[in-house]
Amino acid sequence: MSNDLPITRRGFGALAGAGAAAAALGAFPKPALAQGYPARVVTLIVPFAPGGSTDLVARLVAAKMGEVLGQQVIVDNRGGAGGNLGAGVVAKADPDGYTILMGTVATHALNPALYKKISYDAVKDFAPISLLVNVPNVLTVNPKFPAKTVQELIDLAKAEPGKYAYASSGNGSPLHLSGELFKKLAGVDIVHIPYKGSGPALVDVIAGQVPMQFDNMPSSTEHIKTGRLRALGVTTAKRTATFPDLPAIGETLPGYDTYSWNALFAPAGTPPEAIEKLNAAAVKALQDEGVKAKLTDFSAEIVGSDPQVLADLVKAELAKWAPIVADSGAQID
Structure with a gap:
């Protein structure tokens, strides 16, 4: 996944229209974090309804991340279209570190192959933060x-x-x-x-x-x-x-390996400093004994990866599942 886009597509037109003013100032502004990030609440969008496994992982991790960051991390459930609705919201959000996504194998590996139309690119539109758990x-x-x-x-x-x-x-x-x-x-x-x-x-x-x-x-x-x-x-x-x-x-069947996973993503272009802080908070949250105990009861395998591991996973999962989806004949309008 790329995290080197300086602005979102939505913001490009506004910046282009302000070109003369920016030139007078010497350069276009780049996304930057205010001192003391995070300075306000961080919203974690879960692209499924409350009560499922993804929601449970999100709420466990968000509570502890908030303690580490010194700002609340609130969970916002945006279910619909198999996870596409919530993922699309984050893909188009301002890349400022205050809106992040609880992504899954569905949002970042299956849906791009299943849906004829999808509002985001699973690789280009997101900056990976951390692979949290495998289920x-x-x-x-x-x-x-x-x-x-x-x-x-x-x-x-x-x-x-x-x-x-x-x-x-x-x-x-x-x-x-x-x-x-x-x-x-x-x-x-x-x-x-x-x-x-x-x-x-x-x-x-x-x-x-x-x-x-x-x-x-x-x-x-x-x-x-x-x-x-x-x-x-x-x-x-x-x-x-x-x-x-x-x-x-x-x-019995060598090579058979499927599982669900939960991972944190930010919009592409989110400043590296925010990604670093969010990653550190997520990893520390997963090390909390209470969180570990609940996730283990939940049969989840705790990972807590760096961003590159998650980026590599998404590309590998897309390559793995595309032919399986094609062979199944499953497709959603």
Whole structure:
């Protein structure tokens, strides 16, 4: 991601119109921070409704970041269009360090491939701050389903193509595409059944209406522990601390690795000093014992990266998911 744009597109016309005045002063002004940044409240836009995993991570981290920065970091939920609405707001915000985004694999890797029209460029319009956490997904089945391992599931699906179905939280969601990657690498034909959210999908898998589901680990954790669901594998490359005995799907399907992630972004052109302060505050917030404990309970893997790691991740994720989205046939107007 680039953070070397001196002004936003919206601001360019105004500056161009003021060219004569700027020339008289000797130069165009560049974005600069007032002394003592942050001098006022920082707004963290969450591009999804309250109550989900992204919102939970945002509120945990924002509270501690505010303590570190000496200014409140408030969470502003701007749900809509699969995260595009909130991400677009931040992409067009003034690059002054006071409006930042809680980005996800959806906003910065899937949506650019899914949507015919999107109001932002996932790379050019944002300055990366920090990759905060990775959140694993999990493949679960109804307890009465005959497969008890990933390999047994693959064998069943290959023996009877098209017979079995999997549920997800919706078309084009990270969980839908976790299933599509599974199908591709395993060479199986299983039918996708999209739901309007993980909750309704969980209900039907537990009831036996659909035999299996790809879900965020936090949503399924209690159901796995109580035996209402049987977990076959986590979608991350390695096993998770929450369920150390649960194999990773990649142990059966080499190269399989999907997960959700949460990361902080600012508008492109945000001064480096602001990025540095925001990064330091985010990393320190993730080191707080209370935050760490809650995120661990939430099955999140704490990262707290520097900006370059996040920039590299976005480019890699875009390259990874574009062909998977194309193969799935999913597209949203």
